[in-house]
Amino acid sequence: MPIKDLFSNNRIKSILSSLLKNDIIPHSMIFSGPGSADILSFAKAFSKSLNCLSLEYDFCGRCENCVNIEKGIFPDVRILSPEGQYYRKAQITYIVEDNFRKPLTGNKKVYILKDSHKLSENSSNAFLKVLEEPSASNIFILLTNNLNGLLPTVKSRCQIINFQYPSKPEISKYLINKGYDKNMANILSNLSGANIDNLLELDFNSFIQKRSNVFTVLNKLIRKIDVEDVLLDLYSKSGSREKFLDYFRELVNLISLFLRDIIVLKLDKESKYILNIDYKEELMSLCKYITVNKLLFLIKKMEILLRDIKRNLNTRVLLLEFIRSYTTKEIEDV
């Protein structure tokens, strides 16, 4: 399977192919992009191309090296993940010590670091050593969906490759190939604007369930019924900070799409541009409870909240701000 058959991001495929053909392989690269861009597959494909036994500037996917890299058992291609919330110091120390050892069986040794924004400042500083003293046969690919989480000193020593979110038709086609029916594939690809992480690995049924729960929350907030219950329910989820932030980000993302759909319906009942097409009737029934101005205000507020989640604000503050934006009568300038 050649590089050109990877999913989406055609521009990046050309860049990688050209690096291989011209033999200008950067010592360290950052693959930065949203989860659904499948940056790990690109990193694996690049590692295979550097070590493939059949093809020179591409990979076959069938030779022993390609197969073993895919299985994660090729000794010269290591895929690392943070052990716990951050990379452990021992993981980085190992990489630093291993930097000058030659590849065991392959042509190039590749280290792929998943979630590389989870390198602590200490680990990053230790890691800088290998970036500053490149070894000819070793390559580092740092994967991240949060480029700002990496130290500037690390970023400045790497070639940064920015991946794009796949387009709607690409996602739709991918899902149909995966066995989803056309209708479902369209609904999901429509919702891809929500920046759902790892859309490609999404469990569709659980996603549908989540979206239904989110609609219940929004329904209560807009009709102003049982708002205290909503608040209490959200509070009860805020035990584990990291899990809560994931949940909250998804909630705000999906709510923003519902809000957008309500505006579209308020302007034109017959519009074809609704994303949650299967919720049309429910959304229509909410139209009379809310003005366009309030909807625009809420959408802006949700954007601000998403930024605040990234800024790691206190979960309680986030929650109260969320609820308040629905309950307040005023429409503030945001």
Ligand SMILES: [Zn+2]
């Ligand atoms: Zn191969």
